[in-house]
Amino acid sequence: MTRTIKADLCIIGAGSGGLSVAAGAAMLGRKVVLIEKGAMGGDCLNTGCVPSKALIAAAARAQAMREAEKFGIASVEPDIDFAAVMEHVHDVIEAIAPIDSQERFEGLGVTVLRAHAEFTGPREVKAGDAAVKAKHFVIATGSTPFIPPIEGVEDVPYFTNETIFENRRRPDHLIIIGGGPIGVEMAQAHARLGAKVTIIEGGRILGREDPECVEVVRARLVREGVEIIEDAQAEKISKTESGVSISIGAREIDGSHLLIAVGRKPVVDGLNLVAANVAYDDKGLKTDNRLRTTNKRIYAAGDVAGGRQFTHVAGYHASILIRNILFKTPAKNNEHLSPRVTYCDPELAHVGLTEAQARERHGEVRIARWPFAKNDRAEAERETEGFVKAVTDKKGRILGASIVGHNAGDLLQPWVLSLSSKLKIRDFTAMIAPYPTRGEASKRAAGDWYADKLFSPGARRLISLLSIFD
Ligand SMILES: Cc1cc2nc3c(=O)[nH]c(=O)nc-3n(C[C@H](O)[C@H](O)[C@H](O)COP(=O)(O)OP(=O)(O)OC[C@H]3O[C@@H](n4cnc5c(N)ncnc54)[C@H](O)[C@@H]3O)c2cc1C
Numbered sequence: 001m002t003r004t005i006k007a008d009l010c011i012i013g014a015g016s017g018g019l020s021v022a023a024g025a026a027m028l029g030r031k032v033v034l035i036e037k038g039a040m041g042g043d044c045l046n047t048g049c050v051p052s053k054a055l056i057a058a059a060a061r062a063q064a065m066r067e068a069e070k071f072g073i074a075s076v077e078p079d080i081d082f083a084a085v086m087e088h089v090h091d092v093i094e095a096i097a098p099i100d101s102q103e104r105f106e107g108l109g110v111t112v113l114r115a116h117a118e119f120t121g122p123r124e125v126k127a128g129d130a131a132v133k134a135k136h137f138v139i140a141t142g143s144t145p146f147i148p149p150i151e152g153v154e155d156v157p158y159f160t161n162e163t164i165f166e167n168r169r170r171p172d173h174l175i176i177i178g179g180g181p182i183g184v185e186m187a188q189a190h191a192r193l194g195a196k197v198t199i200i201e202g203g204r205i206l207g208r209e210d211p212e213c214v215e216v217v218r219a220r221l222v223r224e225g226v227e228i229i230e231d232a233q234a235e236k237i238s239k240t241e242s243g244v245s246i247s248i249g250a251r252e253i254d255g256s257h258l259l260i261a262v263g264r265k266p267v268v269d270g271l272n273l274v275a276a277n278v279a280y281d282d283k284g285l286k287t288d289n290r291l292r293t294t295n296k297r298i299y300a301a302g303d304v305a306g307g308r309q310f311t312h313v314a315g316y317h318a319s320i321l322i323r324n325i326l327f328k329t330p331a332k333n334n335e336h337l338s339p340r341v342t343y344c345d346p347e348l349a350h351v352g353l354t355e356a357q358a359r360e361r362h363g364e365v366r367i368a369r370w371p372f373a374k375n376d377r378a379e380a381e382r383e384t385e386g387f388v389k390a391v392t393d394k395k396g397r398i399l400g401a402s403i404v405g406h407n408a409g410d411l412l413q414p415w416v417l418s419l420s421s422k423l424k425i426r427d428f429t430a431m432i433a434p435y436p437t438r439g440e441a442s443k444r445a446a447g448d449w450y451a452d453k454l455f456s457p458g459a460r461r462l463i464s465l466l467s468i469f470d
């Protein structure tokens, strides 16, 4: 028999987006129903950010052992127990899982239903034996791996991010189709853990990023033994005795395992969105700038909203929805100010416009730059690859920043703040940065922006003139 539950807010999907909306609304005293058909925590906790970063951390330890010699410590080839590495990955998931758990959310007062949800009308959802009637709905159903229609793909075994962290046997030769963030992060991690790795990329690896930064990452990947084949379309995949074979033109690449990482598609199937009057396309739900769908009582959050696919963006969407739905203040989605970081080594972090985008939109731009090769901390730690690069308009308004180097994701944060707070490059020069930190490179980049003017013949003349007061 169907039971009816009435709520202020019904959220479909307990991933990064749905959980953040649910927690905020429950803590503000609203009656919330959260529906999840799979594991609590969604993609990020179970098959995305958390396992990938845990695997990357293990791989970094292995690499540090190989490179210890530069510190006067004997380098050794690590003895890697791949199954134990995956145990570590799952330990990390388990350690974080309680924060996203059903128990925690029930403790906050949320009604959690573990079932597939689908709309039965514009203001009603069915989930298991429950019919949920709510004043507002949030669709936060995320995304799944896109599997390209390459000939033979249906007849071969392959990993996606949903299965690769279950693999307990080190691949002899992992072929990765797709050189985006998933492809690059997984390539380096597996190579460092002892697998031979080949990336097959249709365009250029990390194609959204500043090419100058990508070159630094590419050089490191190649140095560590990752084979990168770019501008290459996989035309056919076949099963072989030892694994798979990929045809690219006349070339055949044989490997033991295959990972497909060519992008993700929004999860809209099975929601009966027609009954809810919610429009969507291949990119996701159609929303306005307040994240409302074509049904004004139904909102979107996270990957399914059709914008950037990051956990911090899903969390940001949640804050926009809380303001729109609960505080009734029209809050706009400005996710173009959100950063992105690829957690390869060296990391590649970016916010705002790239140099190419800035030149296209603003014409004349100026670049502030500082290499880690001129940073004392980087030198002490023998991690001098990469640089800070910021793009400004003629007057010093910051338009974007890219950092490639060790810990770039953390180093990017002041630049993220500078964009959201509309700071200028001179604000960086006014800051006192602690010595010796890698973060000093950002201040030095800003100083570099002024170098031409500060040390110009005109400035020298002025100083000479002022010396009459000595
Ligand atoms: C390998 C990998 C690494 C990543 N690394 C990072 C990173 O380092 N940093 C970063 O910011 N982002 C990263 N991401 C992206 C990040 O994981 C996603 O952007 C984020 O998880 C999206 O959250 P979401 O809430 O939109 O969707 P999800 O987390 O996918 O949650 C959606 C939930 O909805 C449920 N659901 C779907 N349909 C229904 C239904 N009909 N009824 C009930 N429940 C339903 C699903 O089961 C799922 O649990 C990574 C992604 C991958 C794949």
Ligand SMILES: NC(=O)c1ccc[n+]([C@@H]2O[C@H](COP(=O)([O-])OP(=O)(O)OC[C@H]3O[C@@H](n4cnc5c(N)ncnc54)[C@H](O)[C@@H]3O)[C@@H](O)[C@H]2O)c1
Residues within 6 Å of the ligand: 148, 177, 178, 179, 180, 181, 182, 183, 185, 200, 201, 202, 203, 204, 205, 206, 207, 232, 233, 234, 261, 262, 263, 264, 308, 309, 310, 340, 341, 342, 343
């Ligand atoms: N560090 C992070 O924050 C992080 C890490 C992993 C994933 N993510 C998120 O997950 C999303 C999905 O990642 P992704 O790497 O799967 O997708 P992506 O869309 O970012 O990159 C996919 C790559 O595959 C290539 N490609 C597409 N079709 C191809 C084909 N047939 N043959 C060869 N190459 C092909 C594309 O040119 C592109 O470079 C990311 O965009 C990001 O939002 C984030």
